Amino acid sequence: MNEQKTVRFIVTRQDTADSAPYNEEFEIPYRPNMNVISALMEIRRNPVNKKGEKTTPITWDMNCLEEVCGACSMNINGKPRQSCTALVDQLEQPIRLAPMNTFPVTRDLQVDRSRMFDTLKRVKAWVPIDGTYDLGPGPRMPERKRQWAYELSKCMTCGVCLEACPNVNSKSNFIGAQPLSQVRLFNAHPTGAMNRDERLETIMSEGGLEGCGNSQNCVQSCPKGIPLTTSIAALNREATVHSFRRFFGSDHAVD
Amino acid sequence: MADNREFFYRRLHSLLGVIPIGLFMTQHLVVNHFATKGEDEFNQAADFMANLPFVLILESLVIFLPLLFHAIYGLYIAFTAKNNIGTHGYFRNWMFMLQRVSGVVTLVFIAWHVWETRVQAALGADVDFQMMENILNNPFMLVFYIVGVLSAIFHFSNGLWSFCVGWGIAVSPRSQQVVTYATLIVFVVLSIIGLRAIFAFV
Structure with a gap:
């Protein structure tokens, strides 16, 4: 037995x-x-x-x-x-x-997951503080915002959201949910926001934000429970405003 | 604009689907609904639409050109997807797949429908109650029209949801869910209007 x-x-x-x-x-x-x-x-x-x-x-x-x-x-x-x-x-x-x-x-x-690390470089998913002199302390981040941003920062670049996405494939150059959510994270950071427009411009170009077809598999699959589709929709809103500002010109283009 | 052509095309595709194509489809279904009131009422309404001033310019700007762009770019979008509902059977993934399938079905239906009515009208046929009655007398065409109209309405309703998310109108999960319910109501209401009109000819 x-x-x-x-x-x-x-x-x-x-x-x-x-x-x-x-x-x-x-x-x-x-x-x-x-x-x-x-x-x-x-x-x-x-x-x-x-x-x-x-x-x-x-x-x-x-x-x-x-x-x-x-x-x-x-x-x-x-x-x-x-x-x-x-x-x-x-x-x-x-x-x-x-x-x-x-x-x-x-x-x-x-x-080989390097395509994700390459896109992180493309969208400048970091806070640039390097320089030749001490810039001093940056602006403070409200605690509530820090807690919210912490959820986005849990991304470990595992690639599950790209694998689950029907629009990330050999026929398209869509970068997927992972780098987009990182753009949201670094644009929300008080110092990172200084390069906000630059990151927006990048994800509004080929293979960026518009590759999303809202199957929302990413948010269902993310092992860290990152609100990926909320990040994408929020970036859609920012991209809408940014495209109007760019077209018509704006007094608020830099804040 | 050169480096973000994709952004412009995708947003244009999304916008044109709602304004003017979606609006036109709604208006078309509502005018069709006159058929439920009888032959004369329908012919009168159809005559009014067909004899609007500047009708060719209106048709071209509001219907043909936007539809052509939406259809061609839509085909490109539909065929760059690699559907995976087998392993990821979530509700939104199903909608994603159905949006692409209904788009292609609608395109086939509309191509046939335009040929059968608008092109024939240009060639001298009378587009009236009688014509539709003859078409829908054929059981195969009746099924074809029901499938075509329902897939067009589904494509519009679900596309309205994508429009709200794509332009950043519905951002939070809760708001996206509310829009899902709202567009479900749009689907049901327009389907009732569309099907009532079809069955008025039978």
């Missing part, structure tokens, strides 16, 4: 960036409180597939193991999420793992 309980996995694998993906099945011994990463580690320890053939260990990204770094994101049973907080007990089996292929796949479950 002492039959060993097992966990079944179907993993979408890919040997190189250019090779064709294929599925491989694994069956590993069950342990209480397993997450997907511990299962991947178990496969790495003994890389034998369900048919009993020896295979290569699965490649995946991970770092913090507590859902704050975003590196271990992948499609788990069809939905993009972090594999560190995906508990085996809560998942339907066989558990299907696949890379977030909105991004270029490097190998197996590992993807």
Whole structure:
């Protein structure tokens, strides 16, 4: 009666960036409180597939193991999420793992998320304070606003919102919800607001704000519960005002 | 304007869908509703619309040109999406998909409808109660018209929601939900008006 309980996995694998993906099945011994990463580690320890053939260990990204770094994101049973907080007990089996292929796949479950870091540079998602002399303390931020901004600052650039979005794909150059919400965050910062127009201009150009089709999958999928669609709608309002000001000219163009 | 052409086109696309196309469609459905009062009433109303002064200029500026832009740019938008309701079956994602499907269905319907009525009128046919009665006598055309009218109304109602979000009128989740309910009412009311008019010819 002492039959060993097992966990079944179907993993979408890919040997190189250019090779064709294929599925491989694994069956590993069950342990209480397993997450997907511990299962991947178990496969790495003994890389034998369900048919009993020896295979290569699965490649995946991970770092913090507590859902704050975003590196271990992948499609788990069809939905993009972090594999560190995906508990085996809560998942339907066989558990299907696949890379977030909105991004270029490097190998197996590992993807190259650099497009998001590039867009963060494009939209200048920082507060510029570098200079040759001490600028002194910046303007104070009201506590209530700080608490609101903290929610937006939880973004870990995991890429789940881009993976869930029907408009982020190879046919479009939409940058996705993640950098847009960061524009909202840095435009709200009292010092960051000094470059507000510059960021607005960037997201009003090709691939920006207007790529959003309001499927609102991003806000449903965000592991940090960031109000992404509220950020986008708020930026839509700012873009409306900004475009009128730019067209007609305005006395309030700089505040 | 060169570097933000996309912004301009998308906003124009959104605006034209409501003003004038959405307004025109509402007016068109309301005029059609005269059919429920009888043949003479409908013919009188249709005559009044067809004989407005400057009717060709009005039609071109209010209907044909905006519609052409909205349709062509809309097709481009519809075919750049990669729908994923299979894995993300949320309400708004369904609306996103249906907005694109209803847009294409509406385009096919309107192309046929314009050919069958407006182009034929230009070629000398009489657009009146009799004509619509003949068209809708065919059960296939009746279904085609019902599907076409409903998808046009859906596309307008849901597009009204996107317009409110896209221009930053409805920002907070609560306001977006209120607009969802408001546009649902628009859909139901216009559908009743549209279907009553269709069945008046049957």
